[in-house]
Amino acid sequence: MTDHDKAGRPGTTARKHTALPKAQILIEALPWLTRHNGKVVVIKFGGNAMVDDDLKAAFAQDVVFLRHAGLKPVVVHGGGPQINAQLDKQGLVSEFKAGLRVTTPEAMDVVRMVLAGQVQRELVGLLNQHGPLAVGLTGEDAHTITATKHTPQIDGEAVDIGRVGEITAIDTGAIEALLADGRIPVISSIARSADDGHVYNVNADTAAAALAAALGAETLMVLTDVEGLYADWPNSDEVISRLTVGELEKLLPELSSGMVPKMEGCLHAVRGGVGTARVIDGRVPHSILLEIFTDEGIGTMVVPDDRAAHAQGGQRQ
Numbered sequence: 001m002t003d004h005d006k007a008g009r010p011g012t013t014a015r016k017h018t019a020l021p022k023a024q025i026l027i028e029a030l031p032w033l034t035r036h037n038g039k040v041v042v043i044k045f046g047g048n049a050m051v052d053d054d055l056k057a058a059f060a061q062d063v064v065f066l067r068h069a070g071l072k073p074v075v076v077h078g079g080g081p082q083i084n085a086q087l088d089k090q091g092l093v094s095e096f097k098a099g100l101r102v103t104t105p106e107a108m109d110v111v112r113m114v115l116a117g118q119v120q121r122e123l124v125g126l127l128n129q130h131g132p133l134a135v136g137l138t139g140e141d142a143h144t145i146t147a148t149k150h151t152p153q154i155d156g157e158a159v160d161i162g163r164v165g166e167i168t169a170i171d172t173g174a175i176e177a178l179l180a181d182g183r184i185p186v187i188s189s190i191a192r193s194a195d196d197g198h199v200y201n202v203n204a205d206t207a208a209a210a211l212a213a214a215l216g217a218e219t220l221m222v223l224t225d226v227e228g229l230y231a232d233w234p235n236s237d238e239v240i241s242r243l244t245v246g247e248l249e250k251l252l253p254e255l256s257s258g259m260v261p262k263m264e265g266c267l268h269a270v271r272g273g274v275g276t277a278r279v280i281d282g283r284v285p286h287s288i289l290l291e292i293f294t295d296e297g298i299g300t301m302v303v304p305d306d307r308a309a310h311a312q313g314g315q316r317q
């Protein structure tokens with residue numbers, strides 16, 4: 001006997017069978033829901049992972065899901081490619097030194113306009129399609145991020161790269177107030193200066209890591225456009241799935257380009273007390289949920305040295 005009603009819809013038995021796997025999936029998430037309940041998770045959304053509309057919508061769904069599941073997500077966003085496009089449009093040259101954008105005062109105006117006026121607005125809009133949740137701010141607001149001029153050493157020489165900031169202080173007050181009010185803060189990586197009244201451009205990975213440490217976050221999650229940290233980039237696509245801060249420290253001098261601020265950020269965050277820092281593939285839809293709520297974590301996870309015993313193979317947590 002087929003189990004369908006007169007209209008051809010599945011009957012009670014069939015419905016039970018199709019519903020059961022869904023219940024199973026929800027129940028599988030229970031240990032993670034319990035573990036992460038009430039915890040702060042800082043999510044860095046990179047400009048390169050932000051190029052596709054469907055991915056951006058899935059990102060917003062995931063963040064809202066975390067919030068409704070009892071976590072406290074804080075979003076820090078980048079926008080490198082979007083800044084490049086606008087600088088190009090305005091005929092301004094864009095150059096990177098030591099992995100950081102050489103930022104003239106004119107370029108700083110563009111960086112601020114694109115990050116705070118375009119990228120942040122879009123993310124806030126996408127999140128708020130799900131309710132009155134997201135509030136955007138930049139590091140300038142309420143002294144959230146204070147910086148001083150950063151002068152990197154390149155081949156042993158101090159090089160002037162303009163309005164690029166080195167973070168000197170974080171004030172978490174505004175973010176904590178938003179979290180206590182059930183909101184999702186969305187933060188642009190721009191800092192105010194305490195010494196010269198200018199605003200400074202801060203790499204978004206560095207800003208996310210500093211905020212994660214200052215907030216005492218449980219997890220820093222960095223979404224980018226690769227699967228994770230490759231062991232031998234660009235020769236092989238073997239991803240390092242787990243490493244300790246000690247192992248990462250040894251690896252840092254060998255890393256290049258965009259991975260440097262990311263992995264330095266992960267190191268800083270975990271050394272600063274963040275439980276785990278993860279680099280995950282933002283091109284995979286719902287990568288945040290997969291990482292937080294399943295056994296099959298994706299990407300690279302950085303853990304404190306005292307968790308070295310689990311570093312080989314052990315279940316991800």
Ligand SMILES: Nc1ncnc2c1ncn2[C@@H]1O[C@H](COP(=O)(O)OP(=O)(O)O)[C@@H](O)[C@H]1O
Pocket residue numbers: 045046047048049078080205223224225226228229230231232233255256257258259
């Ligand atoms: N060891 C490595 N593993 C993975 N990616 C690497 C590595 N070294 C350099 N990269 C580069 O870093 C890029 C990610 O950094 P970036 O372009 O700044 O991304 P985002 O905009 O997400 O911050 C990758 O697309 C890759 O080209």
Ligand SMILES: CC(=O)N[C@@H](CCC(=O)OP(=O)(O)O)C(=O)O
Pocket residue numbers: 045046047048077078079080081083099100101111164165189201202203204205
């Ligand atoms: C100083 C510096 O380099 N700032 C970055 C800020 C944006 C950013 O970091 O964006 P992604 O995360 O997409 O790379 C820049 O101007 O591109």
